[in-house]
Structure formats: C-alpha cells, structure tokens
Amino acid sequence: MSRVVRTLTAGLIIAGALFPGVAQADVRASPEPTVTFDGAIQSMAYLGDRLYVGGDFTHAIDTAGKLVPRTRLAALDARTGRLLDWSPVADGRVRAIAATDRGVYVGGDFGSVNGLTRDNLAQIDPVTGTLAPFRHSVYGHPHAIAISGSRIYVGGTVTQIDGQPRSRLAAFDLATGALDPQWKPAAQDSVNAIVVTGDRVLLGGAFTQVNGLKNTARVAVVDPRTGAVRPSFRSTIEYAVSSLSLTGSSLYAAVAGRGGRAMALDATTGATQWTVTADGDVQSVVRVNDTILMGGHFDRICKSAAVGDKGACQEGSTTRIKLAALDPSGRLQPWLADANGVMGVEAMAASPRLGKAAAGGSFTQINGAIQRRFAQFRL
Known part of the structure; x- marks a missing residue:
C-alpha cells in the first residue's frame, strides 16, 4: 500500500468537539520484508538510508x-530491510538513540560497550561500530538523546554527570564531548523525550515543573544555550x-495516564490542536507526509475522551491494537496493523524522505502474521 487511504472510520474528540465518522472498510497494512529480533526494541533512529535500533x-x-x-544494538538498510554489518555490543538495555554522521549516540542501562567501560552513555561510529573516546560517569539512566548544531542533549533520570549535579538533563559539546558546564535546566521528574529545533529545546516527560516554574508540566521549552x-x-x-x-508547527506527544492519548500541540504556544484518546498508554507518535502513526499498549481508540478508572472507553470505541493511523486533523484512518502482546509498541521512528515509519517493541505479530518485535x- 503506497499511502494510507484518507477516509474516516470513527468519531473522535478533536480540538474539543465531536466529529462523526463515516464507516469505511479497514485497509490491512503489510510490513515490508525486514529482519526481526528475538528481544524487545526500545529505541530507533533513521540516518539517511540506515535505521539504528536498540533494546x-x-x-x-x-x-x-x-x-x-546482535547484542542490544543493530542497524539495517532502511530501503531493503537487510541487516547491516554494524554490530557493537552493549551489556544492558539501550533506551535511547540519536544518529549523525559523526556518531551514533546511545543511552540506557549498560555498563560497557564493545567490552569497554561506558556508563549508560556512549558514542559509536555509524559505519564501523567502533567505540569513540566519548566517556562520562553517569548517575541515572538516559531516556532521550537529541543532537543539534554543536551540542548533544540528554534527558532521563540523570542526577549527576562526572560528579557534577544535574537535574535529569545535561548537554555536551558535539566536537569535544565535554560536559557543558552552563546548561543546567532542572526537571522535577524524569525526562523521556527531547526535540531540538532552531532556538528551542522541547522536553517531554513525567515532570510537573522545570526550573521550579508553573505551566511547565509534562512538556516544556527551554533555551538551548x-x-x-x-x-x-x-x-x-x-x-x-x-x-x-515535531513536524512543521505541530508538536506530537505520546501521553500515558488513565487510558492514553495522542496529542497535537502548537509548537510555539503549547495550545492543544487535537487529542485522540485510547484505552491504554500511547508510547510514540510520528508523522510521515499526511499520515500520523500512534503506537503503544492500547487495544481500542475511544470515540470520546470519557474513560473509566482503568482506561476503558465509556462512549464507544474502534478496535486498533497497539498501532493506529490518523490524518493531520487527528481523525482515525482505516489503516489496520494490529499488533499483539501486553506492552505492544514501545518505540517508533519516521523517515519522511523515504516515506517510511518503523515500529519496535515486544509484539510478535502484525495482523495475525509472525512479525517479531520490529x-x-x-x-
């Protein structure tokens, strides 16, 4: 299928109003032929025609x-699905990946990469898989990495880098790898996502305050310097x-809570553009052209924002198991790629240039056919 059919299948709460849907036949999606994996995937990043995965x-x-x-790190040709020779070895879970031609930066719960000490954070050559000198003592676990301009930004549960206090956020010089001594925003709880654009660093996580200020719960914007x-x-x-x-002026957020939500926000003001409610946590939302994919632990997309104490949809729902497609207005599409398992989809990545999106997690099927974790x- 070359493109998601732009028709509606269900009414959703969009920007606070109920939009009735028009019933259409589901369109079953077929994953491309690719390698798969014997354990969960928690992080992915495209770089040109390559896709790096960690877990x-x-x-x-x-x-x-x-x-x-392949030990918790691998790369594949995103055009063909073929496994590449890139094969560094991490001795613990890889939670975050960011890739540039300079290096593949990984974070997680590991103590070594390629047999050498790396405390939850490492830089790896994107072609050879060899380890770079970039090395720091990290107290806590990185959950997110972003690269922009001359800096690497890291967020997670980190409270100390090289003996220097940090409140779940840190930055490093891209050229030297040195810890930035000045960039010290303070998040009150874990930072799970970082997006950098122009003169802004957008943060997402479990925190209720950044720098002790109001109106900074869950998503906040800080100065990159x-x-x-x-x-x-x-x-x-x-x-x-x-x-x-982030795509254009829209910031897409994957939200947990009672039920779960995929949200589009105005990237400048934070105003909600639309909200789609599910019966389980949403773990990732990505956009490719006019298609928005959401993945997570859910089994149904709710027809309203009304959910019960355990997240069950109270005013009707449409079955979508772990994956769903939306149009740019947040309307559910007939694209069907039902996954399985309890955790389902744990991470996603998108390449608008290739017109592709990837989903990773703990699932072992898509639409009833074997499709192990990727x-x-x-x-």
Missing part, C-alpha cells in the same frame, strides 16, 4: 529465519509524556 535483544532474525548475533524556560509555551497535559516528535511500513 534488549541478543539476535536479529533474517528473512530466512536465521539467527544472527542557557536552559532558561521559554514562558510563551504553556503545557496543560495532565499525564506523563513518553515521546515527542516492523517497517511504507506510507
């Missing part, structure tokens, strides 16, 4: 079913944010 796996599984050793909060952006999100992605779709 808890110890092998990739080629299209013939052959196990190929000073770390000062930009007060023009105000968040009203009530539950923890798992991931963020799937890539052309949209």
Whole structure:
C-alpha cells in the first residue's frame, strides 16, 4: 500500500468537539520484508538510508529465519530491510538513540560497550561500530538523546554527570564531548523525550515543573544555550509524556495516564490542536507526509475522551491494537496493523524522505502474521 487511504472510520474528540465518522472498510497494512529480533526494541533512529535500533535483544532474525548475533544494538538498510554489518555490543538495555554522521549516540542501562567501560552513555561510529573516546560517569539512566548544531542533549533520570549535579538533563559539546558546564535546566521528574529545533529545546516527560516554574508540566521549552524556560509555551497535559516528535508547527506527544492519548500541540504556544484518546498508554507518535502513526499498549481508540478508572472507553470505541493511523486533523484512518502482546509498541521512528515509519517493541505479530518485535511500513 503506497499511502494510507484518507477516509474516516470513527468519531473522535478533536480540538474539543465531536466529529462523526463515516464507516469505511479497514485497509490491512503489510510490513515490508525486514529482519526481526528475538528481544524487545526500545529505541530507533533513521540516518539517511540506515535505521539504528536498540533494546534488549541478543539476535536479529533474517528473512530466512536465521539467527544472527546482535547484542542490544543493530542497524539495517532502511530501503531493503537487510541487516547491516554494524554490530557493537552493549551489556544492558539501550533506551535511547540519536544518529549523525559523526556518531551514533546511545543511552540506557549498560555498563560497557564493545567490552569497554561506558556508563549508560556512549558514542559509536555509524559505519564501523567502533567505540569513540566519548566517556562520562553517569548517575541515572538516559531516556532521550537529541543532537543539534554543536551540542548533544540528554534527558532521563540523570542526577549527576562526572560528579557534577544535574537535574535529569545535561548537554555536551558535539566536537569535544565535554560536559557543558552552563546548561543546567532542572526537571522535577524524569525526562523521556527531547526535540531540538532552531532556538528551542522541547522536553517531554513525567515532570510537573522545570526550573521550579508553573505551566511547565509534562512538556516544556527551554533555551538551548542557557536552559532558561521559554514562558510563551504553556503545557496543560495532565499525564506523563513518553515521546515527542515535531513536524512543521505541530508538536506530537505520546501521553500515558488513565487510558492514553495522542496529542497535537502548537509548537510555539503549547495550545492543544487535537487529542485522540485510547484505552491504554500511547508510547510514540510520528508523522510521515499526511499520515500520523500512534503506537503503544492500547487495544481500542475511544470515540470520546470519557474513560473509566482503568482506561476503558465509556462512549464507544474502534478496535486498533497497539498501532493506529490518523490524518493531520487527528481523525482515525482505516489503516489496520494490529499488533499483539501486553506492552505492544514501545518505540517508533519516521523517515519522511523515504516515506517510511518503523515500529519496535515486544509484539510478535502484525495482523495475525509472525512479525517479531520490529516492523517497517511504507506510507
């Protein structure tokens, strides 16, 4: 299927009003032929024609079913789905990946990479897989990494870098790898997502305050040089944010809580553009052209924002298991790629240039067919 059919399947709460849907036949999506994995995927990043993945796996599984050793890190050709030779080894879970031609930066719960000490944070050559000298003592776990201009930004549960206090956020010089001594924004709880654009660093997570200021709960914007909060952006999100992605003027947020939500926010002001409610946590939202994919732990998309104490939709729903597609207005599409498992989809990545999106997690099926923990779709 070359593009998601732009028709509606259900009414949704969009920007505070109920939009009736027009019933259409579901369109079953077929993942592209690719390698899959024997353990969960928690992080992914595209770089040109390559896709880097990290998680808890110890092998990739080629299209013939052959196990190929890959220890929590792997790369594939995003055009063909073929496993690449890139094979660094991490001794613990990889939670975050950001990739540039200079290096693939990874964060997580590991103590070594390629047999050398790396305390939850490392830089790896994007072609050879060799380890770079970038090395720091990290107290806490990185959940998000972003690269922009001359800096690397890291967020998570980090409270100390190289003996220097940090409140869940830190920055490093891209050229030297040195810890930035000045950038010290303080998040009150974990930072799960970072997006950098122009003169802004957008943060998402479980925090209720950044720098002790009001209107900074769950999503906040800080200065990329000073770390000062930009007060023009105000968040009203009530539950923890798992991931963020930015396209144009829209910031897409994956939200947990009672039920779960995919949200589009005005990237400048934080005003809600639309909200889609599900019966389980949303872990990631990405956009490719005119298609927005949401992935997570949900089994249904609710027809309103009304959910019960355990997140059950109270005013009707449409079945979408772990994955769903929306149009730019947040309307549910007939694209169907039902996954399985309890955790389902844990991470997603998008390449608008290739017209592709990838989903990773703990699932082992898509639409009833075997698809172990990784799937890539052309949209």
